[in-house]
Amino acid sequence: MSIDLSVTLCGVHLPNPTILASGILGLTHEVMVRVAEAGAGAVTTKSISLAPRDGYPNPVVLDWGPGLINAVGLSNPGVEVMVEEIRAAKERLAPLGVRLIASIFADTIYDFGPTARYVSAAGPDLIEVNISCPNLDDDYLQMFAADPYVAGQVTRRVKGNTDRPVLVKLSPNVTDIVRVAEAVVEAGADGITAVNSLGPGLILDIETGRPILAHGTGGVSGPPLRPIAVRCVRDIYRAVDVPVVGMGGVTSGRDAAEMVLVGATAVGIGSAIAYQGMKVFGEVCRELESYMERHGFERLERFRGRGG
Numbered sequence: 001m002s003i004d005l006s007v008t009l010c011g012v013h014l015p016n017p018t019i020l021a022s023g024i025l026g027l028t029h030e031v032m033v034r035v036a037e038a039g040a041g042a043v044t045t046k047s048i049s050l051a052p053r054d055g056y057p058n059p060v061v062l063d064w065g066p067g068l069i070n071a072v073g074l075s076n077p078g079v080e081v082m083v084e085e086i087r088a089a090k091e092r093l094a095p096l097g098v099r100l101i102a103s104i105f106a107d108t109i110y111d112f113g114p115t116a117r118y119v120s121a122a123g124p125d126l127i128e129v130n131i132s133c134p135n136l137d138d139d140y141l142q143m144f145a146a147d148p149y150v151a152g153q154v155t156r157r158v159k160g161n162t163d164r165p166v167l168v169k170l171s172p173n174v175t176d177i178v179r180v181a182e183a184v185v186e187a188g189a190d191g192i193t194a195v196n197s198l199g200p201g202l203i204l205d206i207e208t209g210r211p212i213l214a215h216g217t218g219g220v221s222g223p224p225l226r227p228i229a230v231r232c233v234r235d236i237y238r239a240v241d242v243p244v245v246g247m248g249g250v251t252s253g254r255d256a257a258e259m260v261l262v263g264a265t266a267v268g269i270g271s272a273i274a275y276q277g278m279k280v281f282g283e284v285c286r287e288l289e290s291y292m293e294r295h296g297f298e299r300l301e302r303f304r305g306r307g308g
């Protein structure tokens with residue numbers, strides 16, 4: 001049986017459904033190309049802001065056994081540097097057929113407009129809008145994804161400033177993620193990425209009684225997040241008519257199949273790289289193929305959304 005892992009995400013062809021999640025290794029074109037060579041179908045940049053940001057002091061990430069906790073603080077060199085990285089990455093990814101997703105964020109609703117415009121000029125295949133990190137907007141003092149109305153406003157601002165398909169990345173830290181999904185789709189989102197990290201969480205050094213992360217609290221990711229992410233993807237898939245990129249704790253072909261069963265078109269992988277290295281992309285694809293072979297599925301569409 002010949003198995004075809006390729007997918008179409010918001011009109012963009014991916015050779016396979018695995019995507020490098022934002023924030024993990026997506027800062028330079030060299031590293032993004034290495035991830036593509038390791039087998040990813042698309043790579044996402046670290047979230048990009050208009051101005052450079054230092055982020056929080058070290059330690060910013062902790063492997064606490066079952067998963068990761070991080071408070072990186074969205075450090076990035078800003079749009080001016082990142083558009084050059086995107087251009088360089090695009091050139092080298094094209095022969096591999098691997099796609100590039102540019103993740104953007106801003107502190108204010110207004111700033112999402114120029115950030116989207118600037119980044120889009122570098123020609124990413126898709127834009128991902130990170131509204132699911134704690135933000136510094138004085139008007140809201142909470143992440144944009146916490147409020148369906150605000151999430152819709154951000155989406156409109158981005159859509160008005162780009163000709164690229166737009167994925168909006170949602171947070172599991174809300175009472176009703178479906179309402180937020182509906183609001184961003186109503187505002188023009190072409191797809192949804194679900195989910196960002198969970199929390200914030202807190203891990204102490206019990207000898208000192210102090211948090212281990214310098215920032216104190218941080219987002220929880222990796223396998224402990226997976227059952228929550230799977231439920232979010234299922235609920236969003238059932239409620240809206242746009243593709244969903246499922247992520248949160250995916251480490252194997254089994255986990256990727258589960259995401260597809262609840263409706264994911266593609267599957268993001270982030271924390272697993274810390275445990276398995278870049279080879280995780282190739283491994284997930286091979287394991288997914290053997291699952292499909294066992295079940296007689298030649299394409300992912302054959303079982304997408306059939307579970308849950």
Ligand SMILES: Cc1cc2nc3c(=O)[nH]c(=O)nc-3n(C[C@H](O)[C@H](O)[C@H](O)COP(=O)(O)O)c2cc1C
Binds near residue numbers: 197247
């Ligand atoms: C160290 C680290 C940094 C991250 N930085 C970003 C970021 O810049 N933008 C973003 O949208 N998500 C960021 N995330 C969230 C991931 O993209 C992903 O949504 C989350 O970790 C769940 O997937 P995983 O369990 O496969 O890691 C970050 C996650 C980690 C662990």
